[in-house]
Amino acid sequence: MSNAVKLGQDIRALRKARKMTLEKMSQQLGRSVGWLSQIERGLSVPTMEDLREIASLFDVPLSLFFGTTEAPENEQGRVVRAAARRQIGAYDSGLVETLISPDLTDDFEVIHSTFKPGAEIAEITKRPTTEVVYLISGTLDLWIEDEKYTISAGDSFRIRGDSYRWANPYDIPAVALWVISPPVY
Amino acid sequence: MSNAVKLGQDIRALRKARKMTLEKMSQQLGRSVGWLSQIERGLSVPTMEDLREIASLFDVPLSLFFGTTEAPENEQGRVVRAAARRQIGAYDSGLVETLISPDLTDDFEVIHSTFKPGAEIAEITKRPTTEVVYLISGTLDLWIEDEKYTISAGDSFRIRGDSYRWANPYDIPAVALWVISPPVY
DNA sequence: TCTATGAAAAAATGTGGAAAATTTTCATAG
DNA sequence: CTATGAAAATTTTCCACATTTTTTCATAGA
Incomplete structure (x- = not known):
């Protein structure tokens, strides 16, 4: 292709x-x-x-x-190497989001998110989506509909159309895998 | 509920x-x-x-x-703690799969998979699904439609209806997050 | 008294056709 | 050679109706 x-x-x-x-x-x-x-x-x-x-x-x-280009021929559309992930949603400097999915054409998107120490989401978010998030490392504070949760590495959470916000008041980055369906990017 | x-x-x-x-x-x-x-x-x-x-x-x-029961009231259906994940698909002893999603009712499933050293899938698999997999740690050999890939921690891959098989010939477990849509479990 | 059944009622899903909306094609102007 | 805009093609959206699937509930059986 x-x-x-x-x-x-x-x-x-x-x-x-x-x-x-x-x-x-x-x-x-x-x-x-x-x-x-x-x-x-x-x-x-x-x-x-x-x-x-x-x-x-x-x-x-x-x-x-860009960046789709760089993968070897036989990996195109199939494999995304850690170093070759494309960045998306560069709104918030405290949050780095890169694309795990090879492209945006699936029914869901998988995003690798790094929440820097001290970072906090700018505003409460509410989307008509189902989102499942797995915390790979670090710790993250999360509010879903005003209920607070502290998420540790290995824990996961799901948001289904509810409003939420997050913050990383800890001193190490929190790294998460974020699955969103349907796609929002 | x-x-x-x-x-x-x-x-x-x-x-x-x-x-x-x-x-x-x-x-x-x-x-x-x-x-x-x-x-x-x-x-x-x-x-x-x-x-x-x-x-x-x-x-x-x-x-x-079981196990749905055990989470605190306010975490039910929202948060799945690392220690409380439910096991699924216990077919293959070389592969341990646990559920990241709080339940099976979403349009996609998120599964935490551990591929033990020496483990290998029993048979080639082919499903009418889209599957995106992120390797958290370890190394995994993967074949998609006879093309071989070696996946390292941080890499990811996608399978869209193609046949595939995997093996972990290395001496440490490979740990992955496996997203499947539509659900198969 | 409580549970499971099976038939009736209700709800959901599928089908075909027509209209509307969206996308693609392509001859032509710039 | 590229972008436009109108015509053609395709896709999506409604309906109305048939069919399938699910739910309800009176009753038989334990």
Whole structure:
């Protein structure tokens, strides 16, 4: 599968996750629907400038659109090496999120999250999703619907449409695997 | 939510994962459809003997049906502590699988797998699922459609309906988080 | 009295067809 | 050679109806 196709599929997945139509997206970008359709199917390749605008529209780092390229031929779409994970959602500097899934086209997303010491989520989050999180290392404070939990390495939790927030008041990073369905990125 | 309801929901999830109807399941158990319906909704509680037969029918350990009980009230259905994970799929002694998800009722399942040194899967597996796996520690040899990969801690891989098999020829356990959608247990 | 059954009622799921929405194609202007 | 925009194609969304599956509940049996 060509890089253009893979790139297009990721863009399509990002759009779908936001329940946006080609029409709406093309309006926001000031481009035609036909053009976007071609981009998403890899029949045409967007310029760097286009990509920058798409990344901005979806609030993901531009770098998300690269890195697919780098894996060896036979690992493409199957294996993601630890060092080659793509970064997403660079909103919060206290939280680093990288993509475990090879791309965004599945029914769920798996994200590797590192919560730095002292970091705290900016605002209470509530999404129409099911999220299961496994804490690989560190400790994390978590509130689900005002109920507080302290999560230690090896513990896991699930959020199903409830509001939640987190904080890492401890002095080591908390590292988690975060599974979200349906995709939000 | 009462224990009877939770138990019933897990039983229903197991049945659904196998695309079985109440009718078919009740035949296999030699019980009535109405009775099963009541069990699955927690209106009635199966005897230990019933449970044993259900576990056997689904090829899961009887212990899967316990342990939900033990978590503190406010953690039920939300938090699964490392020490309280329930074991599933006890087929292969070289592989220990425990449930990260609080129950089986989600669109996907998250499983904590430990592949013991020297262990190897008995037969090639092929399922109509998407599976994303993250290796927490150790090393694992993996074959997807005859292509071999050596997966190290921090790496991840995805299987989408392809056949695969694995082996741990190394001398330390490989520990992985396995996400499967739709559920198979 | 309590439990499981089986038939009736209710609910959920599947089907086919038509309309609407979305996406793809492609001739053409820039 | 690239992007546009209108036409064509495809996909999605409703319905109405049939079928399947699940739930309810009166009753027989323990």
